[in-house]
Amino acid sequence: MHPDVIRVLLTKEEIAARVKEMAAEITRDYQGKSVLMICILRGAVLFFADIARAIDLDVRLDFMAVSSYGAGVSTSGEVRIIKDVSQPIEGLDVILVEDIIDTGHTLQYLKRLLNNRNPASLKICSLLDKPDRRETELEGDYVGFRVPNEFVVGYGLDYAEKYRNLPDVCILKPEIYLSAKNKKC
Numbered sequence: 001m002h003p004d005v006i007r008v009l010l011t012k013e014e015i016a017a018r019v020k021e022m023a024a025e026i027t028r029d030y031q032g033k034s035v036l037m038i039c040i041l042r043g044a045v046l047f048f049a050d051i052a053r054a055i056d057l058d059v060r061l062d063f064m065a066v067s068s069y070g071a072g073v074s075t076s077g078e079v080r081i082i083k084d085v086s087q088p089i090e091g092l093d094v095i096l097v098e099d100i101i102d103t104g105h106t107l108q109y110l111k112r113l114l115n116n117r118n119p120a121s122l123k124i125c126s127l128l129d130k131p132d133r134r135e136t137e138l139e140g141d142y143v144g145f146r147v148p149n150e151f152v153v154g155y156g157l158d159y160a161e162k163y164r165n166l167p168d169v170c171i172l173k174p175e176i177y178l179s180a181k182n183k184k185c
């Protein structure tokens with residue numbers, strides 16, 4: 001286990017099993033259709049790669065990047081598009097793939113933005129959901145795990161760009177982000 005984490009919350013085996021179930025559900029729901037999966041960079045990238053491979057449909061992949069927390073652990077509610085999708089989405093069945101729904105601001109913003117482009121449908125698929133932190137009405141359509149209100153890293157999720165390559169989802173020691181905060185003051 002990495003020395004900066006308190007404990008493993010979700011093992012790579014638990015994640016792999018749940019990703020398989022979610023992929024099976026999506027495959028059933030979209031039978032006979034093709035889907036455009038959009039990865040929200042960078043946190044969702046490992047989840048995206050795994051779930052896309054497990055979905056048995058005609059799948060296209062695209063990417064978006066939005067401004068994130070930087071080195072902090074809470075959201076400002078302001079979202080900025082850093083990279084947009086590379087094609088029009090009008091008339092397409094779109095699934096937005098995210099790492100975690102926290103306050104919901106990021107996905108609420110993206111959902112509005114993309115719905116204005118008239119896709120045939122738009123659904124949200126998130127590995128994690130932290131419902132206690134929600135500040136919006138936003139809900140995921142496909143959610144891997146509901147997690148407690150703790151800062152988690154690994155399997156794509158970062159703190160200050162670190163820990164994304166840990167294979168499990170782990171709870172970060174609060175002193176890691178608290179000490180960074182103190183240094184800034």
Ligand code: IMP
Binds near residue numbers: 099103104150153
């Ligand atoms: P929201 O706009 O508050 O829902 O924020 C969603 C984004 O915040 C995610 O895409 C993550 O990048 C980040 N985030 C929220 N909670 C965590 C966490 O526990 N660990 C790592 N990143 C997080």
Ligand code: MG
Binds near residue numbers: 042
């Ligand atoms: Mg993210």
